[in-house]
Amino acid sequence: MGLDKSVNEGRLYRLGVNLPEAAARAESLVTPCGPCRVRPLAICSALTGEEIQHLAAAVKSTHLVAGQSLFNEGDPATRVFVVTAGTLRLCKLLADGRRQVTGFLTVSDFLGLANGETYAYSAEAVSNASLCQFYKNELRALLDRFPQMERELFSEANNELAVAQEQMLVLGCKFAIERLSSFLLMLWEKAIRQGLPTDPLVLAMGRPDIGDYLGLSTETVSRTFSELRQEGVISLDSPARVRMLDIDRLRDIAAGLR
Amino acid sequence: MGLDKSVNEGRLYRLGVNLPEAAARAESLVTPCGPCRVRPLAICSALTGEEIQHLAAAVKSTHLVAGQSLFNEGDPATRVFVVTAGTLRLCKLLADGRRQVTGFLTVSDFLGLANGETYAYSAEAVSNASLCQFYKNELRALLDRFPQMERELFSEANNELAVAQEQMLVLGCKFAIERLSSFLLMLWEKAIRQGLPTDPLVLAMGRPDIGDYLGLSTETVSRTFSELRQEGVISLDSPARVRMLDIDRLRDIAAGLR
DNA sequence: CGCTACGTTGAGAACAATCAACCCCGGTGG
């Protein structure tokens, strides 16, 4: 993020592509990797100089428009990806339509590794997004050739595991206002890490996505935003632009301190 | 499990050890690894013949009595473990005492890997338990020497990630009866995988642990057991011994199909 | 300039938490 504005704000249509499906199939060109702005952040940072050539030979670029699905729960798990622009959500569904968003992915995040034959979740674009794509068997060869890359991925998996456990704490123990505070805090810290603006903090996802991530209805999310606003903890320039007026208090609320 | 009865049913005292703390410090003897019953299941299966010698040189054995803590959230993360007997729980706490159990570990499960300086959760014995212990820096050396072991661990981390995402679905979307059904189903499938008895299925953990794992109060867990019993889906020989009378129906309930 | 998707707010219903009483069992000590 902090990358292509046209990619992040729903204007890919203007590039001459009008249908989501078309946009997806359109760009599958081999990218050079060399000038890649994302590499220093992503697992590719494990590689140096000419090693990047091996990578570039195996990678393809993909674009998604907001709302478009990258793959669905149950699809054969043949490809893995690195996000280069935009935001994705990972979702799991119940038969009657209840949905859990298990995470949001942004620039440099890796996705697609599944131990089984099929993906255990679907991946969808929240905003327009771009990704680098490898085939899973090619990845295996790359990892055997570059052990440092496997270490990088392993470390990344451990991070995600810690994040998932933190999210279980949120979903299992916390009240609505504590959940939303935890979420805003997480976005705020990620924005700082990535050098993105924090005042206001720009939310890529809407109330329904936030609700399904936090185990709350959209109405409760909306009410809870209002509550935080009335308490003077945040202010809202627009539904997607949040100003953190009192981070310390937000931290206390998120931690369950009355 | 299915191992030493004396280890699983609170009788370690009879071996001459009377205090939990003493039990923990008592056995830190070098184990041979060679005759290890657990190895075929655990990450150690990545090693063959003489490689095991390297492992045996680095490993120590530890025992815990029910209720005893292995390490706490925030402790320096210096050691990693493989469970060889009994059941542990991983917990995260909020300041006011609210607790989330993020998982249960049994024979052959690995724990202790943290990317940070400290553990992000505490590990406690549900029943009496035994573990093999390595120091983290020794593990790093082992992984560099035996890449297959790192692959094994990476794969294991991916499994746990998938389990964690499934648990988010449970915590974020499901009703009490669906949560408990999902939990029983998970235990049942694990028991089958490990060749343990399933009729009755023996629960190592009590109602409070189940509640904190499922984001429910102990009272609700108890009521929901009764509900499943009244519906004829399960029967209870005792609170810890469950008979699955209608697995298909249990599956439907767990999946959210009314 | 309507349409649609998103967001907000209100009122009532539903699910689970809390508070409380009780049971059962195993261990302890009189």
Added chain:
DNA sequence: CCACCGGGGTTGATTGTTCTCAACGTAGCG
């Protein structure tokens, strides 16, 4: 041997938080 005690589990009554249903406002897009 039996009464007492304590922990775990169950069940009931009440409270509370969040969901659902509904109305309304707003902004972007055709």
